[in-house]
Amino acid sequence: DTGSAAAIPINEVDIAYVTPVTVGTPPQTLMLDLDTGSSDLWVFSSLTPSSQIRGQEIYTPTKSSTSQLLNGHTWSIRYGDGSSSRGTVFTDNFTIGGLEVKSQAVQTAQEVSSSFTQEQSLDGLVGLGFSTLNTVRPSSQLTFFDNARPNLDEEVFTADLKYHATGTYDFGFIDSKKHNGTITYTPVQPSPGYWTHSLSGYSVGSGAFQSSQISGISDTGTTLLYLPTAIVTAYYRQVQGAQNSQYYGGYVFPCASTLPTFTFGIEGARFTIPASYINYTRISPTSTTCYGGLQSSSGLGINIFGDVALKAAFVVFSGTNPPRIGFAPK
Numbered sequence: 394d395t396g397s398a399a400a401i402p403i404n405e406v407d408i409a410y411v412t413p414v415t416v417g418t419p420p421q422t423l424m425l426d427l428d429t430g431s432s433d434l435w436v437f438s439s440l441t442p443s444s445q446i447r448g449q450e451i452y453t454p455t456k457s458s459t460s461q462l463l464n465g466h467t468w469s470i471r472y473g474d475g476s477s478s479r480g481t482v483f484t485d486n487f488t489i490g491g492l493e494v495k496s497q498a499v500q501t502a503q504e505v506s507s508s509f510t511q512e513q514s515l516d517g518l519v520g521l522g523f524s525t526l527n528t529v530r531p532s533s534q535l536t537f538f539d540n541a542r543p544n545l546d547e548e549v550f551t552a553d554l555k556y557h558a559t560g561t562y563d564f565g566f567i568d569s570k571k572h573n574g575t576i577t578y579t580p581v582q583p584s585p586g587y588w589t590h591s592l593s594g595y596s597v598g599s600g601a602f603q604s605s606q607i608s609g610i611s612d613t614g615t616t617l618l619y620l621p622t623a624i625v626t627a628y629y630r631q632v633q634g635a636q637n638s639q640y641y642g643g644y645v646f647p648c649a650s651t652l653p654t655f656t657f658g659i660e661g662a663r664f665t666i667p668a669s670y671i672n673y674t675r676i677s678p679t680s681t682t683c684y685g686g687l688q689s690s691s692g693l694g695i696n697i698f699g700d701v702a703l704k705a706a707f708v709v710f711s712g713t714n715p716p717r718i719g720f721a722p723k
């Protein structure tokens with residue numbers, strides 16, 4: 394089997410991407426954030442207090458003839474940005490882009506934190522990290538990819554995220570029309586459960602490539618690119634008027650500044666992030682100060698290759714044994 398579905402930016406600065414999925418019989422359509430940085434599939438539901446719902450679509454298990462309560466199972470998750478949710482669990486038919494998994498664990502929210510309530514275009518998440526990160530107890534559940542894997546033509550899913558445009562997630566095949574040139578693979582460390590791998594180095598603008606192993610996670614659920622402070626300061630040193638603002642919690646600069654590109658290495662291959670991706674957003678709609686798409690990872694304890702980096706390539710998440718991740722130009 395294979396599947397192919399759209400990755401739609403939820404706002405004008407690509408803060409996140411959502412994908413239409415269907416749950417249950419008859420199918421209920423929700424827009425979910427496919428997140429390689431976590432491994433819970435959870436949705437706004439009929440069990441979510443109405444005071445915490447603001448425009449999101451919900452899954453109602455009682456309206457599905459194929460739903461089954463997973464008795465006595467609960468979940469609770471907290472994300473890097475401090476947001477959180479928790480609830481109970483059903484199994485039901487779940488489809489992404491024509492690829493169906495029967496009796497997928499669908500985690501129904503009984504509580505979501507305010508940032509989820511405020512994000513009305515996001516009805517939940519599909520975790521595509523390794524199933525070891527799943528928070529359902531007493532028995533942890535498998536991700537959509539792990540459930541689909543035995544039926545996939547190839548044990549892969551791919552991410553083709555785009556700058557200010559709709560891209561695609563494909564399951565079970567590598568679409569040669571979506572990338573040009575070869576796919577460069579590098580090993581993935583599956584513990585503790587992220588898609589953890591190394592960059593082979595970086596360069597700023599037309600500067601010389603600095604070879605160094607930079608370990609981090611490729612995370613479709615993280616908006617920006619977070620790298621070690623030394624690299625980030627070297628980048629913003631090239632930007633007139635840039636400063637690391639305590640107030641805004643990161644590097645800001647005059648929106649009219651000319652930004653250099655940023656290049657990262659995967660083994661011997663090089664991928665260049667256009668300056669426009671790093672000129673992330675105005676700090677407020679009328680401001681002439683802008684916030685950078687490249688920020689320091691020093692507070693996070695981990696480097697995160699988020700959407701700002703991933704949308705500069707065609708990315709293959711390979712669930713083979715051993716797992717690996719591939720990047721290709723597009």
Ligand SMILES: CC[C@H](C)[C@H](NC(=O)C[C@H](O)[C@H](CC1CCCCC1)NC(=O)CCNC(=O)[C@H](Cc1ccccc1)NC(=O)N1CCC(N)CC1)C(=O)NCc1cnc(C)nc1N
Nearest residue numbers: 408409430431471472473474475476512526612614615616
């Ligand atoms: C089983 C837990 C699971 C693995 C969990 N995984 C993650 O946190 C990574 C995961 O990819 C999550 C998935 C997000 C969660 C919020 C909703 C959208 C998806 N990524 C992050 O938390 C990265 C930081 N957040 C972000 O990058 C969010 C994403 C977002 C998008 C749209 C709307 C709301 C939020 N972006 C922003 O807040 N932005 C606003 C500010 C702007 N400058 C950038 C964009 C984890 O590591 N949790 C451990 C953890 C707990 N507590 C903390 C404090 N840190 C932690 N890392």
